[in-house]
Amino acid sequence: MTSRAIKLAPSILAADFARLGDQVAEAERAGADRIHIDVMDGHFVPNLSMGAPIVESLRRATRLPLEAHLMILNPDLFVDEFTQAGTDRKRVGVAINPATPAAVLEEIMQDLDQVLVMTVNPGFGHQHFLHTTLPKIRRARQMIDQVKPECGLEVDGGVDATTAPLAVAAGADVLVAGSAIFNENESVTCAMQRLRAAVQL
Ligand code: DX5
Ligand code: ZN
DSSP, X not given: OOSSOOEXXXXXXXXXXXXXXXXXXXXXXXXXXXXXXXXXXXXXXXXXXXXXXXXXXXXXXXXSOEEEEEESSOHHHHHHHHHHHTSOTTOOEEEEOTTSOGGGGTTTGXXXXXXXXXXXXXXXXXXXXXXXXXXXXXXXXXHHHHHOTTSEEEEESSOSTTTHHHHHHHTOOEEEESTTTSOSSSOHHHHHHHHHHHTTO
16 A cells, blocks of 8 residues: 555543553553644633643653644643653644645745644544545645655544545555544454554554
8 A cells, every 4th residue: 555654643532541551551562653642721622631740650651752732722831841741852743623724834844743634623532534634635745755755744533444544545654543542342452453454554
């Protein structure tokens, strides 16, 4: 399907928080490339989730890079707090929501290590993948290939064994998955194997 190396980023939003350390450890053993942490403030998105103390605890529980997805009104005010808590301080990413065109990336692409194309409207897990975002993923892939090929292209929202191959075919190389990895139907290990098989990793 693609020669690009595909990375898996389990989103702990769907995890059982009473067993968070165990679930992240299982994801690490099953070959997760990084852990995705959704930070929501009830203003930028209509939901609350978690803050830097979770990052601090997880930093002691896993060696994987921790990626903070800041869905908050003033991200600049919190960047230092999150890097001090243990998120991956070397990499800079920008997320674009479904209604935001890829054109906003043009002037800033050189400065980015990663582009995150939201494939649902941010705020909640367990939503359906918006197929209307596929052309934008393709557009972002073209821009990255032209301007900064080492920049990652991540997709987030409704990613499962059915939609992941579509996103990868459109050019994504990092898959965030919450409910497709942390759910009651199968173990984290089985779920990750299934997702990986779907994109032939
Ligand atoms: C949604 C979050 C996602 C969420 C994805 O606003 O940014 O990271 O955890 O959850 P699923 O994979 O269940 O759509
Ligand atoms: Zn996210």
